[in-house]
Amino acid sequence: MLANANRKMIILTTLFFLTVGETAAAPEVKIINPSPYPGDIVIVDLMNPNTASGTFDGSPLKFFSYGKMMRSIFPIPVTKRAADYKLNVESYGSPPVEIVITVRPKIFPRLALGVPKKLETTPKGLVQKIVASKRGVESAFQRETPVWLATTGFGLPLAVNRLGSPFGEMRITGSQTIRHLGADFRGRTGTKVYAIGAGLASVAGFDEIYGNHVILDHGFGVFSFYLHLNQMLIKTGEFLKRGTPIGTIGETGYATGPHLHLTLKVKGVSVDPVRFVTLFR
Ligand SMILES: [Zn+2]
Known part of the structure; x- marks a missing residue:
């Protein structure tokens, strides 16, 4: 009986180690x-x-x-x-x-949105301007810095974050449908906007659609893009720690009122910035 029990133990032990060995490999x-x-x-x-x-x-x-x-x-x-x-x-x-x-299904909200008077264009002209502006910053998002710069993680861009238009919203403008590929945060003109993560300011400039804008390169094809700023507090080429003030909320460019539009790009693809910050740990 004892010999039998011992044999069983040996077999069990062997099986146990085999399993551990496979898991380790x-x-x-x-x-x-x-x-x-x-x-x-x-x-x-x-x-x-x-x-x-x-x-x-x-x-x-x-x-x-x-x-x-x-x-x-x-x-x-x-x-x-x-x-x-x-x-x-x-x-x-x-x-x-x-x-x-x-990948789970998701239905995105729809909203009727006009063209701001200052842009002096039609809905079709607006789409053309958006396409041209996108082309202007495209090369900035193609870069892939082979170093991870956002070593201290990510947070939201304002001291008080109140979401306006969410990511993915379909905006019906006249005969045109424009998808909102960022998240809008409510706030008064002059409210400070902070870097959501450490990174390099690869762009700090002005564009008719984006207004005063900043692009931060966080490394490995991850970028944050801040639009419609009033003041600009940083310059191209500066390395910023997470939480550095980069500018203030404004309504420059394609904006119908003061707010911060934040775009998050991963390998050239726009993703929901709020979900990104929540998921990245
Ligand atoms: Zn927006």
């Missing part, structure tokens, strides 16, 4: 937001600090060192269809891991 992957909405981000953290690579829906992912982990962030475009998509992660010397990312 596979990369330990943690997904933040595995069931995203369109306009969200998904974060992939690899706990073992090996080299990491992967793909989401066939597109390659880039990883960067984040504390003791390797991290990758990828955007879910606002137009992404609700469905299951494949995420593949590989780490040097480990078997690949396949994870299902389920």
Whole structure:
């Protein structure tokens, strides 16, 4: 009887170690937001600090060192269809891991919005101006600084954050429909606007649609973009800590009243800035 029991123990012990051995070989992957909405981000953290690579829906992912982990962030475009998509992660010397990312459906609000008189244009002309302005800043968002600069994380841009128009809202302007690809925060002219994370001021300029604007490069294709500022408190090329005042709320450019419009870009794709700040830890 005793010999039998011992044999059982040995078998159990062997099984136990086999299981542990297999777990140690596979990369330990943690997904933040595995069931995203369109306009969200998904974060992939690899706990073992090996080299990491992967793909989401066939597109390659880039990883960067984040504390003791390797991290990758990828955007879910606002137009992404609700469905299951494949995420593949590989780490040097480990078997690949396949994870299902389920994009959930989301209905975005609609709002009728006129063209501000100062722009002296029609709804069609407004769309053309927006397209031209987008083209003007496109190259700034294509850059991919190979260093993670926002090492102290992210926060919201105002001392008191009251959301006006949300990300993704469809604005019906005459015969045109314009999607709002940022979040608007309410506030009086002159209210200070703070850097949501540490980064490099890659652009501080003026544009007919964006008004006085600032683009902060946080590294690895992540940018925050502040529009319609009244005063500008920083210059292009400055490195800013999280919470540095960058300007004040205004209504310069395509704005029907004073507010802060914040855009968040991840690898050239606009995502919901409020969800980004909430999800990024
Ligand atoms: Zn806006």
